[in-house]
Amino acid sequence: MGGRTARRWLAAGAVLSLSLACVGPATDRTFVTGQIRPRHIRFVTIRETTPGEAGGRRAACIHIRISRENTGEALLCRFGIETPLHNHEGPVSTALAQRITAERINEATYSIFGAATVESPLGMLCESLKAALRPAFKVSIAGALFTSQCHEKTTPVQFGDYIL
Numbered sequence: 001m002g003g004r005t006a007r008r009w010l011a012a013g014a015v016l017s018l019s020l021a022c023v024g025p026a027t028d029r030t031f032v033t034g035q036i037r038p039r040h041i042r043f044v045t046i047r048e049t050t051p052g053e054a055g056g057r058r059a060a061c062i063h064i065r066i067s068r069e070n071t072g073e074a075l076l077c078r079f080g081i082e083t084p085l086h087n088h089e090g091p092v093s094t095a096l097a098q099r100i101t102a103e104r105i106n107e108a109t110y111s112i113f114g115a116a117t118v119e120s121p122l123g124m125l126c127e128s129l130k131a132a133l134r135p136a137f138k139v140s141i142a143g144a145l146f147t148s149q150c151h152e153k154t155t156p157v158q159f160g161d162y163i164l
Contacts, residue, residue: 035102035106036102036105036106036159037102038095038098038099038101038102039098040102040157040159041060041062041081041097041098041101041102041157042060042154042155042157043058043059043060043083043094043097043098044058044059044060044151044153044154044155045057045058045085046058046059046082046151046153046154048085049085049086055084055085055086056084056085056086057082057083057084057085058082058083058084058085058094058097059080059081059082059083059147059150059151059153059154060080060081060101060154060157061078061079061080061150061151061154061155061156061157062078062079062080062081062105062150062156062157062159063076063077063078063156063157063158063159063160064076064077064105064109064126064129064158064159064160065077065158065159065160066113066122066125066126066160067160068118068122069118070118073122074122075122075123075125075126076158076160077125077126077129077130078148078149078150078156079130079133079146079147079148079149079150080146080147080148080149080150080151080154081101081137081144081145081146081147082144082145082147082151083097083100083101083137083141083143083144083145084141084142084143084144087141087142087143088142088143089142092141092143096141097141097144100137100140100141100144101137103140104133104136104137104140105133107136108129108132108133108136109129111132112125112128112129112132113125113129130146130148133146134146
């Protein structure tokens with residue numbers, strides 16, 4: 001049985017362990033362990049809320065580095081998340097937005113990268129991750145948006161390496 005061990009995730013100055021393993025050449029499956037913590041998601045306010053009304057926005061920028069160990073090939077999968085400060089359900093706290101964002105990213109990365117093989121195209125894995133996250137945010141927080149580009153006021157938080 002062969003194994004691939006992880007490197008580390010850098011997030012907001014914190015180092016978080018992650019390990020991925022490919023089991024045997026016959027099964028060619030990837031196992032994903034580790035997780036992004038809510039405190040690693042750095043939101044900034046991009047538009048203030050008008051008192052007593054829904055509105056206002058915060059945004060975060062996420063970069064996930066995906067690498068292929070056998071070739072050294074790597075890709076930085078970039079995207080943004082925007083959530084309202086207040087929606088029809090009431091105030092949306094930063095802590096709630098961070099928790100839901102971390103949960104959705106963890107769920108999607110486990111699903112998409114867990115099904116990957118060493119032959120999976122990195123660009124396709126990134127696009128599959130984005131396709132899974134787009135609807136997940138819309139149903140998790142009313143008014144949330146998944147964006148392909150990061151807002152100019154955000155500072156990217158990089159997580160990596162997901163190693164295949």
